[in-house]
Amino acid sequence: MEWTEEGIVLSARPHGDTSLILQALTAGQGRHAGLVRGGQSVKKRAMFEPGNRLLLTWRARIADHLGAYEAEPVATVSSRYYDDPDRLAALAAAAAVAEKALPEREAHPGAYQGLLAFIDALDHDFWPALYVRWEMGVLAELGFGLDLSCCAATGSNDQLAYVSPRTGRAVSLSAGEPYRDRLLTLPGFLTGTGEVTPRAILDGLALTEHFLNRSVFHLKDEETPGARKRMVDRLTRLAA
């Protein structure tokens, strides 16, 4: 068994004294693990930081085996943001969410392309909005997409302001008003009707966190990754 594809590093765990187990996200193979022999060496270790892009060749005798990776660097991304706590936190959060949410060895090209676009956008100021959109994309890829096209109660697409925490469908301002305490806020930038403000980003993150927890993490008996919580804490402090 052998394939070669470009992938994004999600994590690398030391294995023995010299090797490591790499988790990478690829378009065609999905989230895929493999052993990197000598991956802990001084020369190679920097390659396997979350967010870096690698050209990966995976080989195994039998498809079910862990297999071994050979890796060539394509783009070293993570070290660019070591001095930028917000972007570094976002990169770590995205890698942690991808690793926890996406099933192993199941292709989700949308999640891969979305993560690639988010990483490319990290240099720009609109990265927080793209992060929220990427998490929505992950939910959609996993079959738990939110329906923000029209109000679940009235069918209109005017003034969509809330999302039902149960169904994931949008609710208009007037229809949702009596139940606003029980509904999630829908930030306008997700429907193209509002600006991207720090408050709107936090609303967007709360929205995706609810559905990631409900539909993905809780089913796996897991919690929201700590890296994502720390990113939200950081953005909350900045918004205050």
Added chain:
Amino acid sequence: MSGEIETLTKLLARLPGLGPRSARRAVLFLLKRREQLMLPLAEAMHAAAKAMKACRECGNYATEDPCPICTDARRDKTVMCVVEEVGDVWAFERSGAYRGLYHVLGGTLSALDGRGPEDLTLDKLVERCRPKVGDEGSVTEVILALDATVDGQTTAHYVSDRLQPLGIKVTRLAQGVPVGGELDYLDDGTLTTALKSRREV
């Protein structure tokens, strides 16, 4: 193989750098040098296991608590170097380039290992850095000597945020071209950070 040898082999095989085969070779080597090496080694290990403890101040291993570094009056008590593990303290001490205090965090924030701030000795660090009455011997600078990895730098930013209310200067180690490093062989990330951290000559 007798039970004692098997137990010893299994225990040695759990050490870093040793597998079952190399552990067997080590056991054979020790057995052949029972008086010169095996018994002194066993006694030294027993003595170290009984005497060594983690310093309640910095987390370094020593026979005294607080450790000799924390109690050394000649050290600069206004500078504190935050490191991940005790091995990092030993590395700094080997270099002889640093004469301040240390604080061992006990790891880094790690999404992979599920290690959060509550698993590190952050509260103790903040307590140690809090200005003393009359500013006598108060810490004025904290050096974050953490790994140049996503986890290491995420932790560095987190520690820096925790120390911010205390108004202490927080610095971190430089990143870039290693001593003896040839540019041609450096990875993109190291070159990028080296460029960012360039300074006038």
